[in-house]
Amino acid sequence: QQQVKQSPQSLIVQKGGISIINCAYENTAFDYFPWYQQFPGKGPALLIAIRPDVSEKKEGRFTISFNKSAKQFSLHIMDSQPGDSATYFCAATPRGSYIPTFGRGTSLIVHP
Amino acid sequence: ETGVTQSPTHLIKTRGQQVTLRCSSQSGHNTVSWYQQALGQGPQFIFQYYREEENGRGNFPPRFSGLQFPNYSSELNVNALELDDSALYLCASSWGQGVEQYFGPGTRLTVT
Numbered sequence: 001q002q003q004v005k006q007s008p009q010s011l012i013v014q015k016g017g018i019s020i021i022n023c024a025y026e027n028t029a030f031d032y033f034p035w036y037q038q039f040p041g042k043g044p045a046l047l048i049a050i051r052p053d054v055s056e057k058k059e060g061r062f063t064i065s066f067n068k069s070a071k072q073f074s075l076h077i078m079d080s081q082p083g084d085s086a087t088y089f090c091a092a093t094p095r096g097s098y099i100p101t102f103g104r105g106t107s108l109i110v111h112p
Numbered sequence: 113e114t115g116v117t118q119s120p121t122h123l124i125k126t127r128g129q130q131v132t133l134r135c136s137s138q139s140g141h142n143t144v145s146w147y148q149q150a151l152g153q154g155p156q157f158i159f160q161y162y163r164e165e166e167n168g169r170g171n172f173p174p175r176f177s178g179l180q181f182p183n184y185s186s187e188l189n190v191n192a193l194e195l196d197d198s199a200l201y202l203c204a205s206s207w208g209q210g211v212e213q214y215f216g217p218g219t220r221l222t223v224t
Contacts, residue, residue, distance in 0.1 A: 006154075032211045034211070034212075036215075041217070042217050042218075043116070043118075043202050043204075043215035043216050043217045043218045044155065044202070044215045045214075045215065046212065046213070046214065046215075049211075049212070089154050089155075091154070093211045098143075098145075098160065098168070098206070098209040098210065098211055098213075099145075099157050099160070099168060099170070100157070100211070100213070102154030102155050102156075103154055104152075104154050105152070105153070105154055
């Protein structure tokens with residue numbers, strides 16, 4: 001059972017455009033939602049994270065939008081750059097736990 | 113501040129053999145978690161070590177085992193290697209059992 005569903009599997013965006021990646025979860029006990037960025041040959045790097053007490057969190061060009069009632073959250077990358085080309089993973093961690101469940105990842109390509 | 117380091121970078125083993133992977137946690141972190149990332153998938157939690165004891169385990173068989181040392185570094189041991197064990201093995205460190213985990217670059221294991 002896939003507890004965190006991520007879409008799309010791949011995404012191609014032009015430089016300067018907005019990249020949007022979506023995740024949906026089923027377990028209402030999840031209360032920490034991080035996004036990771038992974039370049040080829042590297043480990044995932046924590047990008048930004050949110051807890052369900054807020055609906056949006058912004059750090060630079062990266063924004064998480066969170067919809068608790070719909071059990072969905074998304075990553076928005078504004079003014080996408082070729083250097084943003086990477087695989088992005090959403091994850092969710094249950095309350096009282098430290099074990100994240102990851103989505104399957106989205107391969108983002110930003111064309112110059 | 114020193115990040116998470118892992119060794120070796122790449123490893124090729126034959127089915128049935130045993131392998132040991134190593135991880136040094138980020139300075140100031142006392143908890144190490146291990147993940148298996150198959151090609152095109154998100155990381156899957158194997159287990160976590162906190163204060164030199166296993167502190168949670170994912171859905172992996174007992175032939176996956178580990179150690180944590182007094183300096184918080186850790187080893188992942190896999191016995192009786194199978195072809196499906198081929199993956200990127202990631203180590204992540206954190207402070208206590210915090211949800212913010214920082215990943216190393218991983219060890220690419222190929223089982224032939």
